[in-house]
Amino acid sequence: MTGPQVAPDSPGGVLRLIRSGAAASRSDVARLVGVSASTAAGRVQALIDHGYLREAGDGKSHGGRRPRRLALRADSGSVAAVDLGSHHASLAVFDMCGTLLAEHEQPVRIGDGPSVVLSQVFSEVTQLADPAIPLRGITVGVPGPVDARTGRVVSPSRMPGWNGVDVREVLAAHTDLPVVVDNDANLMAVGEHSADPVRHLVFVKAGTGIGCGVIASGRLHHGAVGAAGDISHLAVRGREDVECSCGRNGCLDAVASGAALVRDLTAAGVAVRDPAEVVELAWDAHPVTTRMLREAGHATGEILSTIVNFFNPDVLVVGGQFSRAEPFVASIRSTLYERCLPMATEDLQVITTRTGRLAGVTGGAHLMLEYLLAPERVNAAIG
Structure with a gap:
């Protein structure tokens, strides 16, 4: 989703050029935007005066005086991100360049x-943040669907009491900072994309629940209302006997999620409390657990094969607890290559997460920085 059109020679347009790496000096700005050197210098000075940019030494000369390099002011503030799970929350604070400053679980x-x-x-975020650096905004990821238009949580499977909740409104009782709210898998997709900015990426979160986030042409894709990528309640063939909390039967979340495997292993007499213990049993080559993880990976791969054929991503990333279980990941990979068109998998990379447990908070920080440094918002601040 793109923001309003802004003039490329406005302060916000100039900051966008510098953030993208296309421009690193006043002369770059003048050349790329097509304005005079004095106009470019005026725009840059306004951004320096308002704390968005700093001068970072001399650049490379192309004949004549060396240009002064421009860089973002990392210390002009910080942003916080919260990735909520069923039993834990990942919290982190980042500077204005997206560098991690502190994190806590x-x-x-x-x-x-x-x-x-x-x-x-x-309360934990305020303790984690450095009081000497102003906190500029907070992103919250939730393990359930979020209406992208309103920020409200919509019919979550494992969040009793959260249906219809406006997270921003609840947090408004504690802070007047900007708040961005999104589904946790979407935040993880953005976080993973930051590690390797390919054009098209699908991120699958396989933990207590199963979720999916989509990066299309380098940007998070929400669809019309925020439901893009939600695979948790797609039906798995041959598993119509499994009831789901949504009222349907055979949903992927009810068949292949961490909560589903904990349920099935417990029913089979295996003592296990959470998805992390499922993974540990697989590491010990526990035969029943290994078989169930393979079956769960196959079911997930069948659903993802439709996504891959339709969307044709460059990379499919598996994250969450089950990304550490080789039987699950290998079964997804083999099912995709079996079910997908050869053209769709010819260059497809199927990999496990590179950002690990920080994927969600990393993505959350990036979304908040995009919000705060959006050209139209920068122009409004500078006037």
């Missing part, structure tokens, strides 16, 4: 409800 119980959980994580 906090136990939570999502079933305690939005007021309790959001109050708890906001």
Whole structure:
């Protein structure tokens, strides 16, 4: 989704050029935007005066005086990101260039409800942030669908008491900072894309639940209302006997998620409490666990084969707890190559996450920085 059109020679347009790496000096700005040297210098000076840019030494000379290099002011503020799970929350603070400053994992119980959980994580974020650096915004990722138009949580499977909740409104009782809200898999997709900015990427989160985020042409794709990439309630062939909390039967989340495998292993007499313990059993080559992980990977791969054929991504990334379980990942990979068109998989990379447990908070920070440094918002701030 693109923002409003802005003049390329406006301060916000100039900052966008510098953030993208296309321009590194006043002369670059003048050449790329097509304005005089004095106009480019005026735009850059306004950005320096308002704390967006700094001079970073001399650049390379192309004949004549060396240009002064321009760089973002990393220390002009910080942004926080919260990635909520069913039983824990990942919290992190980043500078204005997206560099991690501090991170922490906090136990939570999502079933305690939005007021309790959001109050708890906001308190932790304020303690994590450096009081000497102003906090500029917070992103919250939730393990359920989010309406991209309103930021409200919509019919989540494992978030009792959260349906219809406006997370920004709840946090407004604690702060007047800008708040961005999105589905956790979307944040992870953005975080993973930051590690390797390919054009088209699909990120699959396989943990307690199963989710999916899509990067199309280098940008997070929400679709019309925010449901793009939600594969959790697509039906798995031959598993119509498995009931799902949504009221349907055979949904992928009810068949192949971490919660589903904990349920099935417990029913088979295997003592296991959470997806992390499922992975540990697989590492010990526990035969029943290994078989169930392979079956779950096959079911997930069947659903993803439609996504790959339709969308044709460059990379498919598997994240979440089950990305550490080779039987699950290998089964996804083999099913994709079996089910997809050869043309769709010819150059497809199927890999595990490179950003690991920080994928969600990394993506959250990037979304907040995009919000704060959007050209139209920069122009409004400078006037």
